[in-house]
Amino acid sequence: MSFAVAEAELSLLDAAREILRRTFGHAEFRGLQADVIAEVLAGRNALAVLPTGGGKSLCYQIPSLIRPGLGLVVSPLIALMTDQVAALVQSGVAAARLDSNIEPEEKIETWRRIDAGELDILYISPEGLMQPWMQDRLSRIPLSLIAIDEAHCVSQWGHDFRPEYRMLGRLADLFPGVPRLAVTATADARTREDIRAELRLENDAEFVASFARPELILSAERKRGADKRVVELVTARPGRSGVVYAGSRDKTEKLAELLRAAGVPALAYHAGLDRRLRETRLTEFLEADAAVMVATIAFGMGVDKPDVRFVIHADPPGSIEAYWQEIGRAGRDGEPAEGITLYGAADMGWALRRIAEREMDDAVKQVQVRKVRQLYTLLDGAGCRAATVRRYFGEEGVEVCGQCDLCTGSVETIDATLAAQKALSAAARLGGRYGRGRLVDHLLGKTKDVSEQETSLSTWGIGQELSTSQWRDLCEQLLFEGLLREDPNDGRPLVGVGDAEAVRAVFRGDQRVMMRKHPDGAEDGPRAPRKSKRARTAAAALSPADQPLFEALRAWRTSQAKAQHVPPYVIFSDRTLTEIATARPASRAALERVNGVGEAKLVHYGQAVLELVGGFEG
Ligand code: ADP
Ligand code: ZN
Numbered sequence: 001m002s003f004a005v006a007e008a009e010l011s012l013l014d015a016a017r018e019i020l021r022r023t024f025g026h027a028e029f030r031g032l033q034a035d036v037i038a039e040v041l042a043g044r045n046a047l048a049v050l051p052t053g054g055g056k057s058l059c060y061q062i063p064s065l066i067r068p069g070l071g072l073v074v075s076p077l078i079a080l081m082t083d084q085v086a087a088l089v090q091s092g093v094a095a096a097r098l099d100s101n102i103e104p105e106e107k108i109e110t111w112r113r114i115d116a117g118e119l120d121i122l123y124i125s126p127e128g129l130m131q132p133w134m135q136d137r138l139s140r141i142p143l144s145l146i147a148i149d150e151a152h153c154v155s156q157w158g159h160d161f162r163p164e165y166r167m168l169g170r171l172a173d174l175f176p177g178v179p180r181l182a183v184t185a186t187a188d189a190r191t192r193e194d195i196r197a198e199l200r201l202e203n204d205a206e207f208v209a210s211f212a213r214p215e216l217i218l219s220a221e222r223k224r225g226a227d228k229r230v231v232e233l234v235t236a237r238p239g240r241s242g243v244v245y246a247g248s249r250d251k252t253e254k255l256a257e258l259l260r261a262a263g264v265p266a267l268a269y270h271a272g273l274d275r276r277l278r279e280t281r282l283t284e285f286l287e288a289d290a291a292v293m294v295a296t297i298a299f300g301m302g303v304d305k306p307d308v309r310f311v312i313h314a315d316p317p318g319s320i321e322a323y324w325q326e327i328g329r330a331g332r333d334g335e336p337a338e339g340i341t342l343y344g345a346a347d348m349g350w351a352l353r354r355i356a357e358r359e360m361d362d363a364v365k366q367v368q369v370r371k372v373r374q375l376y377t378l379l380d381g382a383g384c385r386a387a388t389v390r391r392y393f394g395e396e397g398v399e400v401c402g403q404c405d406l407c408t409g410s411v412e413t414i415d416a417t418l419a420a421q422k423a424l425s426a427a428a429r430l431g432g433r434y435g436r437g438r439l440v441d442h443l444l445g446k447t448k449d450v451s452e453q454e455t456s457l458s459t460w461g462i463g464q465e466l467s468t469s470q471w472r473d474l475c476e477q478l479l480f481e482g483l484l485r486e487d488p489n490d491g492r493p494l495v496g497v498g499d500a501e502a503v504r505a506v507f508r509g510d511q512r513v514m515m516r517k518h519p520d521g522a523e524d525g526p527r528a529p530r531k532s533k534r535a536r537t538a539a540a541a542l543s544p545a546d547q548p549l550f551e552a553l554r555a556w557r558t559s560q561a562k563a564q565h566v567p568p569y570v571i572f573s574d575r576t577l578t579e580i581a582t583a584r585p586a587s588r589a590a591l592e593r594v595n596g597v598g599e600a601k602l603v604h605y606g607q608a609v610l611e612l613v614g615g616f617e618g
Contacts, residue, residue: 052328059181071121072129078125154194221405226342243299252295269285308329324389382514424483
């Protein structure tokens with residue numbers, strides 16, 4: 001690169017920083033933002049993997065504003081586009097979206113603005129973009145860049161494959177010379193390679209940020225009294241916004257009902273609901289200061305409510321990528337938030353069966369099976385959860401988080417090799433004819449209506465040293481480790497011996513079985529949520545003296561949001577309000593220095609905010 005070129009790129013980056021300050025109200029770029037933006041401003045393609053909340057959108061929004069022409073953003077979900085466009089308009093950016101939900105008159109107006117060169121950023125779905133007439137129209141317009149959001153959707157090695165994303169590979173030929181930026185929050189090395197191949201970014205720069213999310217406090221527990229446990233967990237966190245993920249539509253409805261009965265403002269959300277109802281509930285959730293959304297994974301991608309304080313998986317996610325993405329919806333404002341996962345061996349069995357039944361390449365199946373196993377190794381494992389995830393994504397030199405359930409040492413392990421040997425021989429002798437409950441009863445010698453044939457087996461009653469629930473735990477663990485295997489048998493699973501090689505290693509004593517020590521009888525009574533010194537909300541970080549002003553600002557924001565039909569955080573984030581309540585700016589200049597206050601917001605809301613603050617002085 002010549003000196004002059006370097007010079008020109010530097011001054012472009014200065015322009016980018018200026019927009020970051022003036023339009024978006026942020027003082028500095030975060031993480032890899034500046035590097036990614038510099039690459040795109042230089043007219044080059046790139047792949048950027050930044051964690052959720054890492055500020056991916058600015059990576060394409062700012063270059064769209066600086067480079068001449070219209071910036072196209074391909075995004076898989078309408079909810080995501082709606083939110084981002086609303087936020088951009090609030091910041092004074094000429095942005096719009098074209099999707100199947102837009103009224104004809106608005107479409108016409110949007111096209112008029114595009115043709116007149118008035119629009120800076122256009123959000124569009126992959127299906128929309130791949131229509132020939134659309135390509136034809138867009139090919140006659142100068143484009144500043146094409147951003148492909150949620151780019152992992154292009155890869156079937158990933159966890160969220162969308163066939164319509166495959167077509168995006170053609171963008172390279174359709175719009176030659178237009179820089180393409182693929183962004184995603186989750187992609188392991190294999191998926192990244194696939195994204196680059198599919199989107200024709202083989203020779204372009206790749207930016208991969210750290211996957212650390214220090215604000216997330218992670219924990220996981222085996223399912224016990226499943227629905228009741230979810231209610232306990234949620235009611236132990238009153239007055240906070242949260243998401244509960246459930247594996248089926250019915251279950252979201254049922255859990256939401258149970259939660260409402262317990263006094264929690266809970267809403268169900270799934271793809272089976274009428275679109276209107278879905279939208280109302282989404283708006284209700286976004287606008288509430290504390291609401292709990294009980295949803296299938298149909299909910300979430302692109303839902304950027306920043307003050308979600310917990311994500312609870314009532315049923316486990318599908319992979320580590322999905323885990324990190326779903327949990328990652330908590331704490332996007334950078335304040336402490338919790339991710340709690342409930343899981344069981346039956347969930348793993350179900351996930352594995354679903355993969356087996358799907359029609360796809362064996363190679364892809366193998367990858368998917370490995371992903372499931374890695375997830376359960378994480379959930380049921382004994383090492384720092386955050387560190388395990390980050391290593392999974394290829395980070396090196398990762399330190400433990402110090403705050404997950406495993407780091408804080410609430411999980412102890414004991415050597416259960418001998419007990420495992422007993423369970424495995426019993427399973428072998430019972431010949432795969434019975435379920436887990438019967439296997440445990442056999443070990444304890446308390447099977448009802450037992451046959452003489454069974455009592456004559458050498459394993460009958462040999463397991464007095466453990467209680468029923470300890471044996472159940474151990475069986476669950478042996479299933480996770482593949483030492484036992486369950487045959488689905490139409491919903492009444494039968495348990496038998498698993499991987500022969502591994503089972504032999506256990507019998508020889510070459511493979512130890514370490515078991516988590518669960519307090520016996522832990523199924524009764526809620527465990528109090530651990531008091532972490534970091535577990536405070538944005539509001540709680542305020543001094544009591546600033547609290548009333550913060551509340552007044554929030555109330556003002558709510559009324560603004562209602563009047564404009566946008567989510568409150570699009571006006572100002574909690575973080576910005578906290579800063580205002582603490583700093584108490586007395587002038588426009590002082591207000592502009594607050595993070596999140598850009599020029600447009602100063603013009604629109606400066607007066608009102610300053611008056612509110614003034615009213616609290618003295
Ligand atoms: P994601 O990477 O998950 O798409 P977003 O682009 O939605 O993240 O950004 C997450 C939040 O971080 C937003 O509220 C955004 O305003 C804020 N943000 C982005 N970049 C910066 C920055 N440089 N400084 C401060 N806040 C930022
Ligand atoms: Zn940890």
